[in-house]
Amino acid sequence: MVNIITIDGPSGVGKGTLCQLLCEYTGYHFLDSGAIYRTLAYGALAQNLQPDDQAGLVALAEMLPVEFIDGKVLYKKEDISLSIRNEQVAGMASKIAALPEVRTALLQRQKDFAQSPGLVADGRDMGTVVFPQAKIKLFLTASAQVRAERRVNQLKNQGVTANIVQIIQDIVERDQRDASRSVAPLVPASDAIVIDTSELDIAQVFDNAKQILQKCGI
Numbered sequence: 001m002v003n004i005i006t007i008d009g010p011s012g013v014g015k016g017t018l019c020q021l022l023c024e025y026t027g028y029h030f031l032d033s034g035a036i037y038r039t040l041a042y043g044a045l046a047q048n049l050q051p052d053d054q055a056g057l058v059a060l061a062e063m064l065p066v067e068f069i070d071g072k073v074l075y076k077k078e079d080i081s082l083s084i085r086n087e088q089v090a091g092m093a094s095k096i097a098a099l100p101e102v103r104t105a106l107l108q109r110q111k112d113f114a115q116s117p118g119l120v121a122d123g124r125d126m127g128t129v130v131f132p133q134a135k136i137k138l139f140l141t142a143s144a145q146v147r148a149e150r151r152v153n154q155l156k157n158q159g160v161t162a163n164i165v166q167i168i169q170d171i172v173e174r175d176q177r178d179a180s181r182s183v184a185p186l187v188p189a190s191d192a193i194v195i196d197t198s199e200l201d202i203a204q205v206f207d208n209a210k211q212i213l214q215k216c217g218i
């Protein structure tokens with residue numbers, strides 16, 4: 001069976017960077033499941049679908065023309081890697097991710113990423129729903145304040161000025177929605193190892209993760 005490492009947790013906890021480092025370290029494939037939800041949100045916004053249009057969203061999810069090539073996210077062959085990172089797409093993604101049928105429609109597409117020699121899977125329900133059989137499950141957390149500060153810095157680096165109060169409010173609202181939804185809520189798997197990254201830099205988080213991998217013979 002293919003080795004699977006799941007990295008779950010809310011946004012801004014450092015999952016993306018950790019996954020990148022773990023992929024380099026192990027040579028495993030990478031699944032950015034959030035990018036799939038974001039691409040669906042991007043497509044839905046482009047088609048003017050409402051977040052409560054379950055039938056329309058499921059139809060789009062089943063045929064979603066998304067591809068991951070050379071670290072880029074393509075929708076209908078167009079590079080949307082940057083466009084899917086804005087707050088409008090994030091808000092829409094969080095709403096449509098709460099729809100059970102949408103999640104079911106995207107399930108197999110995510111499972112298909114489990115290919116030899118292994119997979120690092122980034123998301124919210126990787127360890128609980130998509131890959132419950134994963135060999136290693138990590139769940140990252142950090143305070144809303146720290147996550148908002150990281151987001152503001154990230155935006156600043158992209159030349160965008162951001163309002164931290166608004167960002168904290170968005171983060172808290174999105175977390176509540178993600179944690180309280182009836183399907184695949186954002187909770188650690190019972191066999192996940194939880195790492196609080198509030199006081200850790202990425203090198204320390206990576207060191208923690210590496211030690212866990214080594215204990216499991218990876």
Ligand code: DC
Binds near residue numbers: 094126174178
């Ligand atoms: O990780 P991210 O910020 O790119 O995720 C975007 C949205 O998609 C976020 O609101 C949570 C949702 N999501 C999800 O419900 N399940 C996943 N496995 C990944 C993301």
